[in-house]
Amino acid sequence: MTESWRQPRRLLMAALGALTVFYLLAPTLVIIPMSFTEASIMSFPPEGFSLQWYERMFTDRQWSSGMVNSLEVAVLTAILATVLGTLAALGLTRGRFPGRNIVNAIALTPLIVPVVIIAIGMFSLFVQWRISGSLLGLVLAHTALALPFVIVNVGTSLRTMDRNLELAAANLGADPRRTFMRITLPIILPGVLAGAIFSFITSWDEVVVAIFLTTARFRTLPVEMWEQVRQVVDPTVAAVSTTLLLVTTVLLLLLLVVRRQAPAR
């Protein structure tokens, strides 16, 4: 089969592709070996092997409380965003009501507005409401940022599902709630889980809004890291970076597994 525009320069294309993947992945991966260095400065290639920077991360009060705070905020954000977002996605895909397009647009705006603007807007108002610098304030802020991911992913699941299954359940006498719990929810569950995972990651990695909405007494891991990278950097920052990446990667792999099993349901 000759595919005219596919023919030539295969080798060149392959090299270009490999180079691009290298550009996309390699820089980030440089951090990982550096976190295991014996030396007290970051160098590449790293000297020796030690886990001291990880030990430091878990024992130092600032770093460890940062990690706990980050986990709490991310888990609560994932829960709140998934509940609100799943309900909204159901309403938006199933309902036919005036203003639906406007709601759709509002649901996507957190992706569009530059995050610095969101950050100072929230900071200004949350200070007046006395929720700035608190767990609650940051969870509310991160939930707003995460909602679009849930609404889009659950919405896709809902649009692609076979609605005859719901009709069948209803015909067999199931009330709407039972139909939802036994039929709809299991089918859209991969989309809901994807939304939850994306929400968690959105919060876990978020730094700009968190810079404004946290204080020295309540900081997340990325904010702690931000404070450090602008000064003298010891390899603990590399250990923290590796931890941030590890959590995200594990969750993405989990998502891949969920997706793979989805059709079997």
Place this chain on the structure above:
Amino acid sequence: MKVERPGRLRGPARDRWAVLVLPALVFLVVFFLAPLVTMSIRSITDPPNAGLSNYTEFFGQDANLRALRNTFWIAFLSTLTCLLIGYPYAYLMTIVPGRVAGLLLIGVLLPFWSSLLVRTFAWQVILRDTGVINTFLLDLGLISEPLTLIRTTGGVIIGMSHILLPFMVLPMYAVMRRIDPEFGRAAANLGATPSAAFLRVFVPLSLPGVLAGCLLVFVLALGFYITPALLGGLRDQMISQLIVDEIQQALDWGSASAMAVLLMAVTFAFLFVASRFVHLRDVFGSAVEE
């Protein structure tokens, strides 16, 4: 705007779906839109009776205008870099076997979902005077003193393109994979050389994806803060950095809010113009799905 369909007559049950939207809608109005609206108001009421003074003062200062120019210039260069790297990559994804395409997709999605701060920090470690590149070149004896890679516009472009590349590749790939290879074969049958077929058939058909990718990258680049702050020099300051400085150092909420409103207006203006050529929901949808 969709016109209410007669389906409504089928019973009120359908419209009850709207109730499910309410919690999220109220949430976004209170915790997302209200902050943006109060900030916009603050730009004309802080200091009291400020009127448009915050805006006129903004345009009266050279440093601000330079930051505005920087913002557009850096966003433009990042978009161009992403396009040059991303187009061949997206094209490659469409011509390789499915499994390789899957791997190439993971190559885009993995960085897409990993921390922006960590990735910028990585570039800092690579580009700085005692960083990976300089150490390597010094050890080889190719240079006698470190190259200035960090705190330069080039450094900012490298870091930002790295972060924005997935936003370029995903919309382009979404369009390219729907292009029917039969068109290419038809062009060949009509006597087109492979490169002519590519340039005259494939490239034009891929343009909607190119437009969507460029729009997305450019608009996102306008609002970058972390990356220029860590990789750029004082001369590469972007508007977001000015906004943060204005609040953290000058404590001037009025002018910070005015700058934020300007940045927001520019962003929406671009999206509005672009919405006449591409379907915005698809553009942003392609970035958050998968």
